Amino acid sequence: MKNSNIISICAFLIVSLIGAPSQALGENSDRLKDAGFELQTAADEGGWKLFEISLFSKNHARSGSQSMFNGGFSRTVPFQATFVGNASGAYQEFPAKAGSRWRLTGYALTPETLEGATAFGVLQISFFDANGKDLGTVETAGGATKAKTSSQVNRLSSVNEWIFLDTGVATAPEGTATIQVFTLFVDFSGSSRTQGVYFDDLGLCELNESSAPGRCDPE
Numbered sequence: 125m126k127n128s129n130i131i132s133i134c135a136f137l138i139v140s141l142i143g144a145p146s147q148a149l150g151e152n153s154d155r156l157k158d159a160g161f162e163l164q165t166a167a168d169e170g171g172w173k174l175f176e177i178s179l180f181s182k183n184h185a186r187s188g189s190q191s192m193f194n195g196g197f198s199r200t201v202p203f204q205a206t207f208v209g210n211a212s213g214a215y216q217e218f219p220a221k222a223g224s225r226w227r228l229t230g231y232a233l234t235p236e237t238l239e240g241a242t243a244f245g246v247l248q249i250s251f252f253d254a255n256g257k258d259l260g261t262v263e264t265a266g267g268a269t270k271a272k273t274s275s276q277v278n279r280l281s282s283v284n285e286w287i288f289l290d291t292g293v294a295t296a297p298e299g300t301a302t303i304q305v306f307t308l309f310v311d312f313s314g315s316s317r318t319q320g321v322y323f324d325d326l327g328l329c330e331l332n333e334s335s336a337p338g339r340c341d342p343e
């Protein structure tokens with residue numbers, strides 16, 4: 125009995141170490157507070173700012189015991205002619221200079237197949253000027269979407285699997301004062317149920333000339 129307890133404890137420690145938030149991304153990473161959603165740091169202390177249907181959840185976790193859930197409730201669509209859908213999320217904001225280059229990574233999971241062609245979870249980077257005007261990014265200038273977004277977790281994604289998401293490099297336009305980084309679930313699907321995506325283990329890197337290639341890569 126004692127031996128099995130020891131084995132269990134050892135197994136727990138190994139899992140804990142593997143699952144710990146990455147500290148190995150380099151000095152330019154870990155800009156985020158509570159990147160693994162375990163601390164629930166208050167927004168006015170630099171933690172996540174939540175909007176619409178968003179909450180810290182213990183239902184699924186890639187690290188620790190919690191993740192961030194962003195949900196949609198798109199069945200409200202048919203009842204409000206002017207309401208075209210739902211976007212829920214969480215974000216943090218940091219100072220940023222024009223020309224600075226950033227990359228946001230993380231993991232997302234859907235516990236069931238998402239309904240609808242326009243229901244998806246993404247990570248997103250946007251830049252703003254000192255007046256709060258959305259400047260988009262250099263890479264997305266002139267495009268339909270101002271922000272630089274990662275690939276999606278959507279109706280085609282594997283279920284109950286943490287899927288790696290990566291915005292790639294987003295460069296700050298002229299006039300940039302701040303960067304905002306998001307977890308986001310967009311639901312314009314008109315499906316008849318609540319659905320959403322869980323996010324965990326985000327990483328934000330500011331790239332510079334001294335950054336070694338691959339420095340922002342996940343473990």
Ligand SMILES: [Ca+2]
Binds near residue numbers: 161162186324325
């Ligand atoms: Ca976590």
